[in-house]
Amino acid sequence: xxxxxxxxxxxxxxxxxxxxxxxxxxxxxxxxxxxxxxxxxxxxxxxxxxxxxxxxxxxxxxxxxxxxxxxxxxxxxxxxxxxxxxxxxxxxxxxxxxxxxxxxxxxxxxxxxxxxxxxxxxxxxxxxxxxxxxxxxxxxxxxxxxxxxxxxxxxxxxxxxxxxxxxxxxxxxxxxxxxxxxxxxxxxxxxx
Amino acid sequence: xxxxxxxxxxxxxxxxxxxxxxxxxxxxxxxxxxxxxxxxxxxxxxxxxxxxxxxxxxxxxxxxxxxxxxxxxxxxxxxxxxxxxxxxxxxxxxxxxxxxxxxxxxxxxxxxxxxxxxxxxxxxxxxxxxxxxxxxxxxxxxxxxxxxxxxxxxxxxxxxxxxxxxxxxxxxxxxxxxxxxxxxxxxxxxxxxxxxxxxxxxxxxxxxxxxxxxxxxxxxxxxxxxxxxxxxxxxxxxxxxxx
Numbered sequence: 001x002x003x004x005x006x007x008x009x010x011x012x013x014x015x016x017x018x019x020x021x022x023x024x025x026x027x028x029x030x031x032x033x034x035x036x037x038x039x040x041x042x043x044x045x046x047x048x049x050x051x052x053x054x055x056x057x058x059x060x061x062x063x064x065x066x067x068x069x070x071x072x073x074x075x076x077x078x079x080x081x082x083x084x085x086x087x088x089x090x091x092x093x094x095x096x097x098x099x100x101x102x103x104x105x106x107x108x109x110x111x112x113x114x115x116x117x118x119x120x121x122x123x124x125x126x127x128x129x130x131x132x133x134x135x136x137x138x139x140x141x142x143x144x145x146x147x148x149x150x151x152x153x154x155x156x157x158x159x160x161x162x163x164x165x166x167x168x169x170x171x172x173x174x175x176x177x178x179x180x181x182x183x184x185x186x187x188x189x190x191x192x
Numbered sequence: 193x194x195x196x197x198x199x200x201x202x203x204x205x206x207x208x209x210x211x212x213x214x215x216x217x218x219x220x221x222x223x224x225x226x227x228x229x230x231x232x233x234x235x236x237x238x239x240x241x242x243x244x245x246x247x248x249x250x251x252x253x254x255x256x257x258x259x260x261x262x263x264x265x266x267x268x269x270x271x272x273x274x275x276x277x278x279x280x281x282x283x284x285x286x287x288x289x290x291x292x293x294x295x296x297x298x299x300x301x302x303x304x305x306x307x308x309x310x311x312x313x314x315x316x317x318x319x320x321x322x323x324x325x326x327x328x329x330x331x332x333x334x335x336x337x338x339x340x341x342x343x344x345x346x347x348x349x350x351x352x353x354x355x356x357x358x359x360x361x362x363x364x365x366x367x368x369x370x371x372x373x374x375x376x377x378x379x380x381x382x383x384x385x386x387x388x389x390x391x392x393x394x395x396x397x398x399x400x401x402x403x404x405x406x407x408x409x410x411x412x413x414x415x416x417x418x419x420x421x422x423x424x425x426x427x428x429x430x431x432x433x434x435x
Contacts, residue, residue: 046204046270046271047264047269048204048205049203049205049209049269050205054427055417055418055423056423058423058426058427058428058429058431059429059431060431071432072432075433076432087276088273088316088318089311089314089315090267090311090312090315093270093271093273093274093277097270099264100265100269105432107428108414109407109411109414110303110407110411111407112403112407116303116305116308116403117304117305117403117407118303122430123432141314141318142318145311145314145318148311149267149311152311153265153266156266
């Protein structure tokens, strides 16, 4: 079993490195190995919206940079984490620049899934995924948007199990650990 | 005094995109009312510090901002988020004054159902809130690819001669008329410094054809493209499958 953490923080974030460390330590206790990708340190060009990853080079983005590696690592992981400061209720630009480049993990074809149109799966197995967002203080509107975004993503990512969690920068270490434990427990328990 | 508006076009596909086609139409309706509009293609603008300054200066002079963006994976694309961050930083640094300005957002989804855009529009509303812009309203566009191929007036012209019970009128003509009417009402309102009435935006909440028909048509388009370039047999490849 393996994990992948997509770290969507800006370069000066103080709390996300701690979150990543706690997740990695906890998973290693269960002999789950993996890696953290610090996306702000990577040169990933923006998606061109060309759909060539669906038709010309099926499954592979035509831009040959680290974005390709991210997509490969995403689909090969068993537990996929997005860690991001919450921006306007959504994900950071650093996280989104990698995610936008991963649509080749799906097929271009449409189908009805949960009574609405979604893409077909390209792979037989997709990772469970957990999204942790950080906020300086509680913000009901943004938290609701964020929670719904993760839920919608779970439909488009075909995640068998998913969780979302919000951590405030004022949370103490124990609270952060408890929130992370809750996310991992849900992913693990329901995956048994 | 002449009013100014800024059109922020957020698609990497430039003028071939629905985001451009629809935002440009709204801009033209504003210009018809004597409002000057400056347009910025964010994928080009954000690469160039002088262009960024020009965009911020334009926003500072504007009483209306039009943000038109594609929908990528249920939310704003990378470059649209970066744009919002750039504007928010400029506001924090005092480069954008506190004058009243309205933000109208258009979100363009490839899926048929309009509501896939709802989260993105809520994100744009939060962006407005953060920067003290007045949220004028959001346009959730489903099956937006239609507007990448046709302008709103162009499509209306094409369906003008069709009887109302013609299937093409039902699929293309009727919803485009509703959209056109909503855009015109929106422009009338925002030109006068008012927000768009909710009931006008609610008219856009329609699914114009059976899901199965859209799926059939959409899937055929992918096959047609693949046949032209000889990749049909490779479409279902799994290049990153774990060995």
